[in-house]
Amino acid sequence: MRANSCVVIDVGSQCVKAGFADTFPKEQEPHIIVENAVVAEEDIPQALEYDDALKQKVFYIHPMKKGVLSDVDALEVVIGHVLYGMCGWIQGAEEHVVMVEPILTSKLDRERMAQVMFETFNLSTYFVTDAAVASLYSVGKTGGIVVDVGFEKIDVAPVLEGVMHPSVASRVPVGGKHMTDVLMDVLNEEYGCHVSFHEAEEIKVGACRHGMNEESYEYTLPDGQKINVVDQLSRVKSRILEPSSFGLDVPSLAESCIHASMVTTVHGERDSRKTLMENVFMCGGGSGVPDLSVDLLKQISSRAHASLTPGLCQVPEHMPQHTGLYSSWFGGSVIGSVIYNQANAQIGQQAVTKGEYHEYGPSAVHRHCS
Numbered sequence: 168m169r170a171n172s173c174v175v176i177d178v179g180s181q182c183v184k185a186g187f188a189d190t191f192p193k194e195q196e197p198h199i200i201v202e203n204a205v206v207a208e209e210d211i212p213q214a215l216e217y218d219d220a221l222k223q224k225v226f227y228i229h230p231m232k233k234g235v236l237s238d239v240d241a242l243e244v245v246i247g248h249v250l251y252g253m254c255g256w257i258q259g260a261e262e263h264v265v266m267v268e269p270i271l272t273s274k275l276d277r278e279r280m281a282q283v284m285f286e287t288f289n290l291s292t293y294f295v296t297d298a299a300v301a302s303l304y305s306v307g308k309t310g311g312i313v314v315d316v317g318f319e320k321i322d323v324a325p326v327l328e329g330v331m332h333p334s335v336a337s338r339v340p341v342g343g344k345h346m347t348d349v350l351m352d353v354l355n356e357e358y359g360c361h362v363s364f365h366e367a368e369e370i371k372v373g374a375c376r377h378g379m380n381e382e383s384y385e386y387t388l389p390d391g392q393k394i395n396v397v398d399q400l401s402r403v404k405s406r407i408l409e410p411s412s413f414g415l416d417v418p419s420l421a422e423s424c425i426h427a428s429m430v431t432t433v434h435g436e437r438d439s440r441k442t443l444m445e446n447v448f449m450c451g452g453g454s455g456v457p458d459l460s461v462d463l464l465k466q467i468s469s470r471a472h473a474s475l476t477p478g479l480c481q482v483p484e485h486m487p488q489h490t491g492l493y494s495s496w497f498g499g500s501v502i503g504s505v506i507y508n509q510a511n512a513q514i515g516q517q518a519v520t521k522g523e524y525h526e527y528g529p530s531a532v533h534r535h536c537s
Contacts, residue, residue, distance in 0.1 A: 172187060172189075172254075172256075172262050172263065173187065173188040173189070173262070173263040173264070173265060173503040173504075173506070173507040174186070174187060174188075174249075174250060174254050174256075174263070174264050174265075175187070175188050175197075175264075175265045175267065175496060175499040175500050175502075175503050176246065176249065176264060176265070176266050176267065176499075177197070177267040177298070177301075177493075177495050177496040177499055178203065178230075178231060178242070178266070178267065178268060178269065179203060179231065179269070179317060179318065179452070180203065180229065180231040180232060180233060180234060180269075180317055180318045180319045180320070181202065181203060181317070181318035181319075181343070181344075181452070182200050182201065182202055182203055182318075182452075183199075183200075183201050183202075183203045183245055183246070183249060184197035184199065184200050184493060184495075184496040185197060185198070185199040185200075185201075185249045185253070185254065185496075186198035186199055186254075186496070186500070187254070188265065188499075188500045188502075188503030188504045188507060189504065196487060196489055196492075196493050197493055197496045199249055199253050199254070201245065201248070201249065201253070203229060203230055203231055203242075203245055204227045204228065204229050204230075204241075204245075205227070205228050205230070205241045205244045205245060206227060206228075228241045229241070230242035230245060231269070232319065233319040233320045233338075233340060234269035234270065234271065234272075234317060234319070234320050234322065234338065235269075235272075235276070236272070236276040236279065236280070239279050239280070239283060242280075242283070243283050243287055246283070246284075246288070247287070247288070250264075250288060258289075259289075261288055261289050261290050261291065262290070262291050262292075263290065263291055263292045263293070263294075263503075263507055263518070264284060264288075264290055264292075264293055264294070265294045265295075265296065265499045265500075265502055265503040265506070266280065266284070266293070266294070266295045266296070266499075267295075267296055267297075267298050267301050267495045267496060267498070267499040268280070268295055268296070268297060268298065269298055269317075269322070270297060270298050270299050270313075270315060270322040270324045270331065270336060270338070271322065271324075271333060271336060271338060272297075274533065277295060277532055277533070277536070278529035278530060278532060278533075279529070280295070280532075281293060281295070281519065281524070281529045281531070281532040282529045285521060285524045289521075290521065291520070291521055292518040292519060292520050292521070293518060293519045293524075293532070294502065294503075294506060294517065294518040294519065294535065294536060295532055295536040296498070296499060296502055296536065297324075297331045298313075298315060298322075298495040299313040299315065299322070299324040299326050299331045299336075300326055300329055300330070300331055300498070301494070301495045301496075301497075301498030301499045301501075301502065302315065302448060302450045302494040302495045302498050303326050303446075303448060303480070303498065304329075304497075304498035304501045304502065305450075305486065305490055305494040305495070305497035305498035305501065306448060306480050306481070306482055306483060306486070306490065306494070307483055308446055308448070308480055309326070309327075309328055309329045310326055310327045310328060310329075310442045310443065310446060311325075311326055311442070311443060311445075311446030311447060311448050311480055312324070312325050312326075312424050312427050312428060312443050312444070312446065312447045312448070313325075313326060313448050313450065314420065314424065314447065314448065314449040314450070314451075314454075314460075314463065315450055315451040315454075315495070316342055316343060316407075316449065316450070316451040316452065316453035316454045316459075317342045317343065317451050317452065317453070318342050318343045318344050318452060318453075319340070319342045319343075319344050320338050320339060320340055320341070320342045321338070321339040321341060321342050321407075321410075321420065321451075321453075322336065322337070322338050322339075323336060323337050323338075323339070323420065323423040323424055323426075323427050324336035324337075324427060325427040325428060325430050325443050327430060327439055327442065327443070332430050334430075335426055335427050335428075335429050335430055336427060337423050337426065337427065339410045339415075339417055339420070339423065340410075340415065340417075341407065341410045341413055341415070342451075342453055343371070343451075343452050343453035345406070345407070345413060346371060346400075346403045346406075346407060346453055346456065347364060347367045347368045347371050348364070348367075349402065349403045349406050350367045350370065350371055350399060350400065350403050351363070351364055351366075351367035353399050353402055353403070354367065354370075354388070354394070354399065357399075358388060358390075358392055358394065360388050360389055360390045360392065361389070362388065362389065366389065370386050370396055371396075371400070371403075371456070372452075373386065373396070374386075374396045374397065374400060374455070374456065374457065375452070375453070375454075375455025375456060375492065376455065376489060376492070384396045384397050384457075397457050400456050400457060403456065404456055404458070404459050404462055407420070407453070407456075407459070408420050408421070408459075408462060408463060408466060419466065420463055420466070421463060421466035421467045421469075421470055422470065424444075424447060424463070424467050425467065425470055425471060427443065428440045428443040428444050430443065440472075440475060441475060444467070444471060444475045444476070444477045444478075445475075445476060445477065445478045446478065446480050447460075447463070447464060447467065447477060447478065447479050447480065448479070448480035448494075449463060449479070449491065450491045450492070450494040450495070451491075451492070451494075451495075452492055454491050454492065455489070455491060455492055460479055461479075464477055464478070464479055506518055517535060518535060519531050519532055519534070519535055519536070
């Protein structure tokens with residue numbers, strides 16, 4: 168195991184991304200990407216679901232649902248597998264973890280996770296960062312509006328000077344899963360073939376990874392028909408940008424972004440809004456849909472005050488190709504590299520130490536991690 172090793176863990180509803188901070192930015196994506204689910208030991212009716220890949224029904228427990236911790240014991244199993252089974256940690260020689268938590272995680276859930284990390288995994292130190300803050304760090308920014316397109320939800324959050332402001336942040340209960348549902352329906356209706364959710368998810372993910380600005384991405388359907396996936400995803404985009412199309416009483420993503428810019432700070436509302444609106448960053452697994460961020464920017468610009476010029480955060484050239492898809496993990500790696508490339512005394516000033524946890528309990532996590 169690496170000396171003074173820091174593992175960065177990004178916990179999402181669908182997947183857990185993990186890897187060592189010292190591999191950044193040499194690797195193109197997180198070293199470890201595993202499904203955030205465990206097979207239930209007992210037949211729990213509410214856990215029964217059909218697994219397209221396995222072609223059978225399986226009892227799964229998902230530790231995170233729509234960005235909220237729903238089963239801490241199941242998440243403990245997943246993290247244990249990541250640390251000991253995949254990162255090569257040895258029991259009794261555990262070191263450091265940077266945890267990237269979902270936007271709007273409650274203080275109670277943050278404390279529950281800290282308790283697991285210290286009492287189950289016996290960490291030397293522990294640091295928690297917000298996914299919105301981490302995502303902006305990945306592109307060299309400390310301020311902007313983050314639109315995080317997750318599997319089951321989309322979070323819109325303003326960040327100023329490295330601090331997320333939850334009072335004007337919002338969560339929309341649609342995400343990549345809903346994109347896949349729409350794409351599946353479109354393909355089945357227009358091409359008369361049976362495309363499963365699993366197959367539609369593969370098509371969508373392939374298009375996202377193929378390139379955010381590509382005009383075409385060809386895919387062969389199960390019956391042999393070839394389609395340009397980008398054309399089909401244009402209908403998916405319009406639905407996602409207007410979540411009310413799913414029967415929800417919620418504003419458009421553009422309106423959520425404008426609301427997120429209404430942050431009043433000691434520097435004044437006008438200056439803050441300028442910083443936020445000029446740095447809109449769309450990220451997350453569903454953000455790679457071609458031109459989704461461009462279309463969002465057009466809608467924001469049409470609604471924004473005339474004195475503001477909305478703009479998108481650009482990924483620096485030195486960053487990996489798929490930074491937008493894994494930005495929160497990359498940002499967590501930036502934080503881990505900064506904190507753990509210092510003397511031990513300085514590390515203890517920024518991260519929660521084992522001694523500090525034993526003295527203050529789970530609430531110690533709030534002393535260092537805002």
